[in-house]
Amino acid sequence: MELLGIITTGIGVLFLLLGNFGILRLPDVYNRIQAGTKCTTFGTFFTIIGIGIIQPEWFWKCLLIAVFVLVTNPISSHAIARASKKSGVPLCDRSVVDQTEAFEKRKEI
Amino acid sequence: MNEIIFIVFLGLVVGGILLSLIRMLIGPTASDRAVAVDTITTTTVALLVLLAFVFKRYIYLDVSLVYSLLAFVGLCAIARFMEKGF
Numbered sequence: 001m002e003l004l005g006i007i008t009t010g011i012g013v014l015f016l017l018l019g020n021f022g023i024l025r026l027p028d029v030y031n032r033i034q035a036g037t038k039c040t041t042f043g044t045f046f047t048i049i050g051i052g053i054i055q056p057e058w059f060w061k062c063l064l065i066a067v068f069v070l071v072t073n074p075i076s077s078h079a080i081a082r083a084s085k086k087s088g089v090p091l092c093d094r095s096v097v098d099q100t101e102a103f104e105k106r107k108e109i
Numbered sequence: 110m111n112e113i114i115f116i117v118f119l120g121l122v123v124g125g126i127l128l129s130l131i132r133m134l135i136g137p138t139a140s141d142r143a144v145a146v147d148t149i150t151t152t153t154v155a156l157l158v159l160l161a162f163v164f165k166r167y168i169y170l171d172v173s174l175v176y177s178l179l180a181f182v183g184l185c186a187i188a189r190f191m192e193k194g195f
Binding site for chain 1: 111114118121122124125126128129131132138140141143144145147148151152154155158159161162167170173174177178180181184185187188189191192193
């Protein structure tokens with residue numbers, strides 16, 4: 001049981017480290033939002049659930065924290081992405097497609 | 110043995126926070142800094158739960174729950190301010 005918890009916590013910590021590394025390395029605001037949100041949500045969920053598996057008296061409060069992070073983290077990152085698109089932050093020059101321009105053009109007609 | 114494993118885990122998480130802190134210091138626009146702060150707060154929640162297990166303090170779980178709630182409200186306020194101003 002304790003080995004399972006340590007393995008789960010290790011997976012979570014590895015994903016947290018990779019997400020923060022992506023924040024440093026990726027070229028664009030939107031790529032950074034993608035790396036930061038996905039890896040950090042997964043890593044935080046698995047770290048907290050792993051601690052709850054190791055210490056079974058804490059499991060329900062750990063599950064509460066994990067579900068709260070799982071619900072609120074995509075909302076805040078979506079708000080930041082929408083705000084940075086509306087305030088005119090450009091995409092990087094290696095981007096292939098931007099579908100928000102077509103959507104705004106269709107809305108003007 | 111277990112203490113060594115958890116000290117290594119704490120070191121990895123703190124190293125990740127330092128990597129995001131570099132991006133928060135050199136970020137070209139305000140959105141980069143906001144994204145870095147978002148990642149730092151979510152990583153700090155996991156760090157607080159790890160510290161609660163290492164120090165055997167149950168109260169740190171409450172601290173991490175309140176910290177995640179306040180970070181969510183603060184980031185929504187920052188996003189609304191960047192979108193159109195108050």
